[in-house]
Amino acid sequence: MYVAVKGGEAAIANAHRLLAARRRGDANVPGLTLEQIAGQLSLAVDRVMGEGSLYDPELAALAIKQARGDLIEAVFLLRAYRTTLPRFGHSEPMDTGRMVVERRISAIYKDLPGGQLLGPTFDYTHRLLDPELAGDAPVDAPETGEDANERVVRVSDILGDEGLIEDDPLADASRPVADITRTPTEYPMDRDARLQTLARGDEGFLLALAYSTQRGYARSHPFVGEIRIGEVDVEVMIPELGFTVAIGRVKLTECQMVNQFQGSAKAPPQFTRGYGLVFGHAERKAMAMSLCDRALRASELGEDIVAPAQDEEFVLSHCDNVQATGFVEHLKLPHYVDFQAELDLVRRMRAEHFEAATKAADETAATDDTMEAAE
């Protein structure tokens, strides 16, 4: 006997209670602290801060804990919190040239002012599982050296001196900075809004698109001009004071991709830039972002648009993983009203199909009979 389903509220409450227990796991094992997550899973925290577009390691760690390590869910938690915060204004443009670098490499110059600084990188590690890490063996203190007091010049500035690379686009100070969290999306999108969108876009999606440009779908002959990771001051203009004040520091990863460019009717032959800037230590993301940014400059530079990575609407309207996961996962919500409509249609069309087939068969049979009779 059919009884209309009641008790959705109880079911939801029980499901959430079970979720809380599953999240906690074995109660005999100590629970994770936020310090442990922020300190030992810092790259996960950085990714959540970047895609959640909120710089707060403690809240990101909390989100990761609450999301049971599901980073997209953690990004979502952080975004839903971020959106409730008041917006006070925006910072002055950050000068990454004055970054306190922890890592800085260039693939286009062997040596350069400021030097190559590997920093904490997985590069050149052999990916062999380390059984010792299962325990908590003490770790050697990092090597330190003297500060050479050499200014770490941005590689793009070195190239720029010779005019070999296009200038950084001049920002029109009278124009307000775009804010994709406060204005609806409009296409074509200006570069500030595009870079914001890419900066919080899904790492996996941007990585795949960046990869596609390397495999011939809008090839851009890229070189890593420079990757730098480190801390930069955030300065804001205080109108009452009439000067800027540093309100804190954020860790950033910046990638400047240098791309070959043949020149076009619009621009002389020179190297062009693809730019990536992400919160925290997020090298893969910054590199992917810079390749995507360069690919998306196709129309600006007068290049043919032939590949998905160059297609602004395709890339920018699908790179947000909070939007993507919501819409993909909403398919598990009930759709039985629409499905009923489709059932009705398919049944009708099948009936018509078989009716037509029977009729055709009868006609063939009838023709066969007449032919036999004629013979």
Next chain:
Amino acid sequence: MNALTQDTSSQNLASYNFAYLDEQTKRMIRRAILKGIAIPGYQVPFASREMPMPYGWGTGGVQVTAAIIGRDDVLKVIDQGADDTTNAVSIRAFFAKTAGVVTTTATPDATIIQTRHRIPETPLTEGQVLVYQVPIPEPLRFLEPRETETRKMHALEEYGLMHVKLYEDIARNGHIATTYAYPVKVEGRYVMDPSPTPKFDNPKMHRSETLQLFGAGREKRIYAIPPHTEVVSLDFEDHPFEIQHFDQPCAMCGAEQVYLDEVVLDDKGGRMFVCSDTHYCESRRADGHCGALLGDEPGLGAEANTRKEAM
């Protein structure tokens, strides 16, 4: 809807404004709604916010409701016509918690009805507002994926592509094969997506006494049909628009000319059809109507649920 007052209890850190959204955001959404009402069927871009529920789960509808709801409003939330589907329960609980408003399952008692995929069977009246959750607001999207193109097509009133699509349906299948999200023309101007309601519900939009608001959160669009607006389902003279018909009445309340859900009873092909609108079905049973399967049992679960949730 009443004038809203700020409700900031700043004692604790995680305090939220009345109905979750801050007043600036609500003002921005109300502006979009007013523009939508002024240009019926036109999709107004708005700066949709991240909500504490996922995109695709009704964030557009929730933002519209949050922007218009006042303390004296009575809210009903349905999903698939039912008040008790999990997502409807969740959204109703959200507003009960963040706005402390009275919620109801009774269609006539509600001042705001938020819906996904259905329009209630009980005719709506003046003063009520129907808020639709919309996944893809652009009726032309599946014919032309680019927003830049579809906006141009709307601006130029270039809807030939849609008619070609419907014509091709007829050429291929003998009839129009769109059963839900069936496109309508609003006030003779904009072609509009009615959200994925079955086409059965399309005629209810036409000259409705109720203000109908549509919110698409992920796609950042709001649109509206003011009361008494012409809403015409697209069709051809020789293939007029028609709605679904069911061969049998509701097995629970015996209602005819309503939209029914098919319920699988066993693994031997047993099926029954019941009202998709749970409140309509319950109130009919309370009035003594009886369907084939209900037998002589007294109406169960018939009382409509109006209550004020504990904060």
